[in-house]
Amino acid sequence: xxxxxxxxxxxxxxxxxxxxxxxxxxxxxxxxxxxxxxxxxxxxxxxxxxxxxxxxxxxxxxxxxxxxxxxxxxxxxxxxxxxxxxx
Numbered sequence: 457x458x459x460x461x462x463x464x465x466x467x468x469x470x471x472x473x474x475x476x477x478x479x480x481x482x483x484x485x486x487x488x489x490x491x492x493x494x495x496x497x498x499x500x501x502x503x504x505x506x507x508x509x510x511x512x513x514x515x516x517x518x519x520x521x522x523x524x525x526x527x528x529x530x531x532x533x534x535x536x537x538x539x540x541x542x543x
Contacts, residue, residue: 465514467507478503480510 463482470477475494481487488510493499 463514465510467510475499476503478506480507482514 463484466481466483468479473495475492476499477490477492479487479490489506491506493503
């Protein structure tokens, strides 16, 4: 069993052509929320806002913990494409 200090944020994205299903939870299997976003700039803005809100309250892997800050890499990559999500 994980202690509260070792719990980390996990984000799962089921990518679709018109919309994406997102689940946000912790490494212990608890689920905070699941939602769908449209494949539009507004949908990605909603995604970033919701994920960043959770990331402020819960830790996630960092380089110091031996990972590449996966959520940071995902957010950076997706932000670059928000202005034109169809490319």
